[in-house]
Amino acid sequence: xxxxxxxxxxxxxxxxxxxxxxxxxxxxxxxxxxxxxxxxxxxxxxxxxxxxxxxxxxxxxxxxxxxxxxxxxxxxxxxxxxxxxxxxxxxxxxxxxxxxxxxxxxxxxxxxxxxxxxxxxxxxxxxxxxxxxxxxxxxxxxxxxxxxxxxxxxxxxxxxxxxxxxxxxxxxxxxxxxxxxxxxxxxxxxxxxxxxxxxxxxxxxxxxxxxxxxxxxxxxxxxxxxxxxxxxxxxxxxxxxxxxxxxxxxxxxxxxxxxxxxxxxxxxxxxxxxxxxxxxxxxxxxxxxxxxxxxxxxxxxxxxxxxxxxxxxxxxxxxxxxxxxxxxxxxxxxxxxxxxxxxxxxxxxxxxxxxxxxxxxxxxxxxxxxxxxxxxxxxxxxxxxxxxxxxxxxxxxxxxxxxxxxxxxxxxxxxxxxxxxxxxxxxxxxxxxxxxxxxxxxxxxxxxxxxxxxxxxxxxxxxxxxxxxxxxxxxxxxxxxxxxxxxxxxxxxxxxxxxxxxxxxxx
Numbered sequence: 445x446x447x448x449x450x451x452x453x454x455x456x457x458x459x460x461x462x463x464x465x466x467x468x469x470x471x472x473x474x475x476x477x478x479x480x481x482x483x484x485x486x487x488x489x490x491x492x493x494x495x496x497x498x499x500x501x502x503x504x505x506x507x508x509x510x511x512x513x514x515x516x517x518x519x520x521x522x523x524x525x526x527x528x529x530x531x532x533x534x535x536x537x538x539x540x541x542x543x544x545x546x547x548x549x550x551x552x553x554x555x556x557x558x559x560x561x562x563x564x565x566x567x568x569x570x571x572x573x574x575x576x577x578x579x580x581x582x583x584x585x586x587x588x589x590x591x592x593x594x595x596x597x598x599x600x601x602x603x604x605x606x607x608x609x610x611x612x613x614x615x616x617x618x619x620x621x622x623x624x625x626x627x628x629x630x631x632x633x634x635x636x637x638x639x640x641x642x643x644x645x646x647x648x649x650x651x652x653x654x655x656x657x658x659x660x661x662x663x664x665x666x667x668x669x670x671x672x673x674x675x676x677x678x679x680x681x682x683x684x685x686x687x688x689x690x691x692x693x694x695x696x697x698x699x700x701x702x703x704x705x706x707x708x709x710x711x712x713x714x715x716x717x718x719x720x721x722x723x724x725x726x727x728x729x730x731x732x733x734x735x736x737x738x739x740x741x742x743x744x745x746x747x748x749x750x751x752x753x754x755x756x757x758x759x760x761x762x763x764x765x766x767x768x769x770x771x772x773x774x775x776x777x778x779x780x781x782x783x784x785x786x787x788x789x790x791x792x793x794x795x796x797x798x799x800x801x802x803x804x805x806x807x808x809x810x811x812x813x814x815x816x817x818x819x820x821x822x823x824x825x826x827x828x829x830x831x832x833x834x835x836x837x838x839x840x841x842x843x844x845x846x847x848x849x850x851x852x853x854x855x856x857x858x859x860x861x862x863x864x865x866x867x868x869x870x871x872x873x874x875x876x877x878x879x880x881x882x883x884x885x886x887x888x889x890x891x892x893x894x895x896x897x898x899x900x901x902x903x904x905x906x907x908x909x910x911x912x913x914x915x916x917x918x919x920x921x922x923x924x925x926x927x928x929x930x931x932x933x934x935x936x937x938x939x940x941x942x943x944x945x946x947x948x949x950x951x
Contacts, residue, residue: 453467453470455494455811455826455829457531458825458826460824463824463826466813466814466815468704469764469765469818471703473765474745474764475746476746476767477752477754478809479769479771483806483807483809483828484767487828488714489831490828490831492541493831495666495707496541500666500707500708500709501660501669501708502668502712504668504671504714505671505673505687505712506671507673507715508674511714513834513836514540514833515541515668515833515842515846518831519834527807528830530827531829537832542666543669543846544668544670544847545670546670547672548642548645549675550645550857552672553843554847557645557650558647560598560602562651563647565582567689567692570726570727571727572638575630578627578631581631584609585609588605588609588620594869595862597647597649597864597865598649599638601866604865606631607869610625613625642676648859649862650855652856654697656855657709673714677718685727691731695741695743709742710743710746712745712746713745713748716754728756751771751781765812767810769809770804770806773802782798782801782802785801791822795810797823808827809825809826
C-alpha cells in the first residue's frame with residue numbers, strides 16, 4: 445500500500461509515483477475542471493475528504509445533491525477495487541465524514557441567514573447593481589438607522605426606513621444630503637427584484653456565526669459544511685450574492701495569519717461558472733479582491749467548473765493547484781477551451797497536454813500542484829484516488845439523521861423576529877394617528893364646526909338657507925348649480941356674486 449504522507453493530501457498516482465497536495469500550501473487556492481461525466485465531482489470529494497481528515501473544516505455548495513454522500517461510508521465495487529489496486533491503496537477504509545447540512549431555504553438543512561446590517565451598504569449596493577446616486581440613498585438609510593437606533597435585520601426593516609425617508613425627505617436631505625424621489629423609487633424597485641429572487645430567505649435572524657462553520661468533530665476531523673444548493677442554484681444572482689457575502693465575511697473577520705501548517709478553512713465553489721455568469725463588474729471586482737487576499741487569512745478557495753475559461757483570468761491566475769479532467773473538443777469554441785486549459789499548466793516534455801486532455805478517461809486527470817517553495821510541478825497524467833465516502837445522493841431519512849447530529853438545530857432552525865426598524869416605525873405611526881388633532885377655530889362650515897343660530901326665531905331661516913343634517917339647504921343647492929357652470933366666466937361671476945350676496949346678507 446502506498447504510504448500516506450502526514451503533511452500532504454494524496455490525490456492519486458501517475459507512472460512516476462503518488463501525486464500529492466502539500467497541506468501547508470492548501471491556502472493557495474485551486475481549480476477542478478472537466479466536462480460532465482468525467483469524474484470531477486469524485487475528485488472534489490477526494491479533496492474535501494483529505495482536508496477533513498487533516499483537521500481542516502470545509503464549506504462546500506451541493507448543487508446536484510451528490511455531495512451529501514460525504515456523511516456516509518462508501519461501498520466497494522469492481523471499478524473502485526481496480527483503481528485502488530492501480531494506485532496501491534488496496535487496504536483503504538470506507539468511512540463517512542462529520543457533516544453539517546445547511547440550506548438557505550431551511551428545507552434540506554439548518555437555515556443560513558444574515559442580516560441587512562451585516563451585509564452592509566457597500567456589498568448590498570453591488571448586489572443590487574445600484575447607481576452612484578441610488579447607492580448614496582442606501583448609505584443615508586444606514587446612517588439614519590444608526591442615528592435613530594433602528595435595527596436593520598430583514599427586508600421589512602430596510603423598506604420601512606426607506607419609506608420613513610420618503611415621508612421626511614426634505615428634513616433628511618438637509619441633514620444627510622439630497623434624496624431624490626427618483627433614486628428612492630429605483631432603490632425600492634431593486635429591493636423588490638432582489639426579494640423576488642429569494643432574498644427574504646437570506647435576510648433575518650438568527651444570523652449564522654462563523655465559528656459554527658469552522659468546527660471540528662470530537663475525533664479531530666474538520667467539519668464539512670454542506671450547503672444544499674439544488675434550489676438555490678436556480679436563482680444565480682442569489683447564489684452568487686450569498687457565497688460572495690460568506691467569503692467576504694471570512695475575509696473581514698478572520699485575522700492575518702500568513703502561511704500555516706494547514707489551512708484554517710477550505711471553501712469549495714461547485715459549479716463556479718454560475719458565480720461569474722452575468723456577474724456585474726463591481727461584484728466580479730469584489731470576488732477578485734477577496735480571492736487574491738484571503739489566503740493570508742488561512743483560507744483556501746477551490747473552484748469546480750467545466751472549463752478554465754469559465755473563470756476570469758484575474759481569478760484564474762491565483763489558483764495554484766490544478767486538476768483538469770477531460771474536455772471534449774467538438775466545436776471550434778471547445779478546441780479553443782482545450783488550448784487555453786493546456787496553456788495554464790507547467791509543460792511536461794513527456795506529455796502533449798492539448799492532445800491528452802481530450803483522451804483522458806473517466807477518473808483520470810492532468811494534475812499540477814504547488815510543491816516545496818510554492819513552485820508548480822510539471823503536469824502529470826494522474827489516476828485519481830476514490831474517496832472513502834458514499835458516491836451519490838442520500839435518502840431524506842439519512843439526511844434527517846445526519847442533520848440531527850449537528851447539535852445546531854435549536855440555535856438556527858426557529859426564525860427569530862425581534863423588535864427592529866419595521867416594528868419601531870410602525871409603533872411611531874400608530875401613536876401619531878392615535879393622538880387627537882387640535883380643533884381649528886377657522887375651519888369652514890361642514891368641516892367639523894357649525895354655526896349655531898343666534899335666536900330661536902332665526903332657526904327656520906337658518907335651516908332653509910343652510911340645511912339640516914337630513915336636508916340640503918338653499919345655499920348649498922344654488923352653489924352646486926352654479927358650480928356646474930364654473931367652466932365659463934359668466935358662471936364664475938354668478939357664483940361669486942351669489943355667495944357674496946348671501947353671506948353678506950347673512951351677516
